[in-house]
Amino acid sequence: MGRVIFIGAGPGAADLITVRGAQRLAQADVVLFDALTDPALRVYAPKARWIDVGKRGFADARRVGAPAYDSTKQDAINALIVEQALDADVVVRLKGGDPSIFGRLEEELDAVRAAGIACEVVPGVTAALAAAADMQRPLTRRGSGRSVAFATAMSREGAIVPTHSADTEVFYMGGKQLAALGRRLRAAGWPAETPVGVVSRAGWPDQLHSDHTIGTLAQATVLHAGRPTVITVGAGAATLDAPPAGTSSDVAAATAVQPAASPASKP
Amino acid sequence: MGRVIFIGAGPGAADLITVRGAQRLAQADVVLFDALTDPALRVYAPKARWIDVGKRGFADARRVGAPAYDSTKQDAINALIVEQALDADVVVRLKGGDPSIFGRLEEELDAVRAAGIACEVVPGVTAALAAAADMQRPLTRRGSGRSVAFATAMSREGAIVPTHSADTEVFYMGGKQLAALGRRLRAAGWPAETPVGVVSRAGWPDQLHSDHTIGTLAQATVLHAGRPTVITVGAGAATLDAPPAGTSSDVAAATAVQPAASPASKP
Numbered sequence: 001m002g003r004v005i006f007i008g009a010g011p012g013a014a015d016l017i018t019v020r021g022a023q024r025l026a027q028a029d030v031v032l033f034d035a036l037t038d039p040a041l042r043v044y045a046p047k048a049r050w051i052d053v054g055k056r057g058f059a060d061a062r063r064v065g066a067p068a069y070d071s072t073k074q075d076a077i078n079a080l081i082v083e084q085a086l087d088a089d090v091v092v093r094l095k096g097g098d099p100s101i102f103g104r105l106e107e108e109l110d111a112v113r114a115a116g117i118a119c120e121v122v123p124g125v126t127a128a129l130a131a132a133a134d135m136q137r138p139l140t141r142r143g144s145g146r147s148v149a150f151a152t153a154m155s156r157e158g159a160i161v162p163t164h165s166a167d168t169e170v171f172y173m174g175g176k177q178l179a180a181l182g183r184r185l186r187a188a189g190w191p192a193e194t195p196v197g198v199v200s201r202a203g204w205p206d207q208l209h210s211d212h213t214i215g216t217l218a219q220a221t222v223l224h225a226g227r228p229t230v231i232t233v234g235a236g237a238a239t240l241d242a243p244p245a246g247t248s249s250d251v252a253a254a255t256a257v258q259p260a261a262s263p264a265s266k267p
Numbered sequence: 268m269g270r271v272i273f274i275g276a277g278p279g280a281a282d283l284i285t286v287r288g289a290q291r292l293a294q295a296d297v298v299l300f301d302a303l304t305d306p307a308l309r310v311y312a313p314k315a316r317w318i319d320v321g322k323r324g325f326a327d328a329r330r331v332g333a334p335a336y337d338s339t340k341q342d343a344i345n346a347l348i349v350e351q352a353l354d355a356d357v358v359v360r361l362k363g364g365d366p367s368i369f370g371r372l373e374e375e376l377d378a379v380r381a382a383g384i385a386c387e388v389v390p391g392v393t394a395a396l397a398a399a400a401d402m403q404r405p406l407t408r409r410g411s412g413r414s415v416a417f418a419t420a421m422s423r424e425g426a427i428v429p430t431h432s433a434d435t436e437v438f439y440m441g442g443k444q445l446a447a448l449g450r451r452l453r454a455a456g457w458p459a460e461t462p463v464g465v466v467s468r469a470g471w472p473d474q475l476h477s478d479h480t481i482g483t484l485a486q487a488t489v490l491h492a493g494r495p496t497v498i499t500v501g502a503g504a505a506t507l508d509a510p511p512a513g514t515s516s517d518v519a520a521a522t523a524v525q526p527a528a529s530p531a532s533k534p
Binding site for chain 1 (some may be wrong): 275280281283285286287289294318365366368369370371372374376377380384385386388390391392393397399401404405407408409414415416417418419426427430432433474500507508509510511512
């Protein structure tokens with residue numbers, strides 16, 4: 001019986017995986033990955049068998065061949081991890097971002113441990129941190145930003161119900177729900193003029209960053225459509241005193257959209 | 268004039284830096300690091316000049332030689348980064364964890380940008396994620412754990428004022444304040460029986476993990492004394508349904524302390 005290593009791949013670009021994650025990948029016989037993961041990660045484990053469990057229809061395909069599996073996709077993934085670990089020495093379950101944050105690690109760990117299989121979890125950079133790095137805006141600030149909270153709408157229950165307790169709140173979501181998020185933030189007591197930084201494809205060369213307020217958040221919808229998006233609200237979205245090198249304060253203030261070097265190359 | 272790259276080194280062990288961080292380190296002429304950073308990180312930049320800005324007396328030493336500097340340690344660090352970037356092509360400011368979380372990145376970015384120097388920020392694994400990986404307990408859970416908040420007591424203002432809004436709250440702090448944290452969590456409305464996972468030196472081979480409740484949190488003080496500590500409260504601290512391989516449910520429940528393989532080697 002083998003062992004299962006859950007590895008956080010980071011937010012996207014292959015070089016944001018940890019050195020430990022890359023080294024563990026090199027030991028893998030099998031890698032189970034999601035469709036969103038950067039294909040460039042394969043260089044870390046060129047000889048492993050890579051199985052895409054994120055593609056549409058994965059659970060259906062499993063069901064046809066093995067009717068005993070539960071019908072949900074997550075259950076099919078859980079069963080496949082266990083099945084692979086019975087045959088291989090090292091099975092890597094590669095997850096976007098960090099496995100412990102919005103990664104459904106709970107279900108997969110439970111399934112693997114219930115089968116008596118040894119596990120390891122290797123942490124990764126979660127998307128909120130990559131978005132803050134892209135924006136060059138720390139999530140915590142002196143005096144005004146002493147706590148930060150992460151939330152998502154990507155759950156079975158549906159909508160985000162934001163609170164207003166941490167100084168900075170970060171939301172992981174698709175770009176489609178921005179108008180609704182703005183309304184819910186207002187309802188939770190955030191002032192309309194609160195700064196909001198929206199970053200899509202954080203950590204990639206084609207990341208996009210735009211600045212808004214809660215009152216104007218809906219305007220970000222078109223720019224970030226169809227891209228994984230991180231929304232930073234509150235203290236951590238405020239601009240710093242000094243603008244980035246090469247811009248004046250006036251230019252920085254007037255530039256609502258700050259795309260990376262080649263935003264058009266990967267739309 | 269050079270450029271400054273702020274790099275998150277991860278929570279400690281050198282192999283928890285990102286591949287991108289390690290690659291940028293290899294380009295460094297100068298590395299400014301804090302005393303806490305793993306010396307093994309030097310293998311990524313063996314030819315760079317490494318300057319320890321975390322040691323005691325650093326600010327005082329600067330003041331003697333250069334009386335124009337402000338007297339606080341942070342101001343001395345800010346000034347040194349700028350000074351080095353005027354001489355070197357690539358200056359790396361290496362920070363523990365992720366630079367955007369409790370890293371004082373704001374002050375340093377402001378100083379460097381005000382001097383017209385180009386910057387880059389490379390994200391890292393923050394200690395809360397490494398602690399969750401060590402515990403094999405995801406910070407978010409199906410249904411019960413949809414949001415997670417990070418806070419620290421390491422600020423000029425002093426004490427943590429915890430709230431009770433996120434399903435999981437994680438505190439970065441020294442082990443000395445655990446009794447006070449327990450009392451403040453109770454005052455914020457958390458029930459006494461809420462699970463708490465305490466991890467010190469997260470991500471290192473000698474990490475220590477102990478399980479408590481808010482009501483018994485003070486008992487963790489001696490075990491984690493003198494070690495950087497991450498305290499996970501709420502949904503993310505609850506045990507999973509299945510125990511780790513090699514333990515029975517009874518054993519897992521009875522084992523309050525779960526040290527790593529060789530906890531005694533680095534006390």
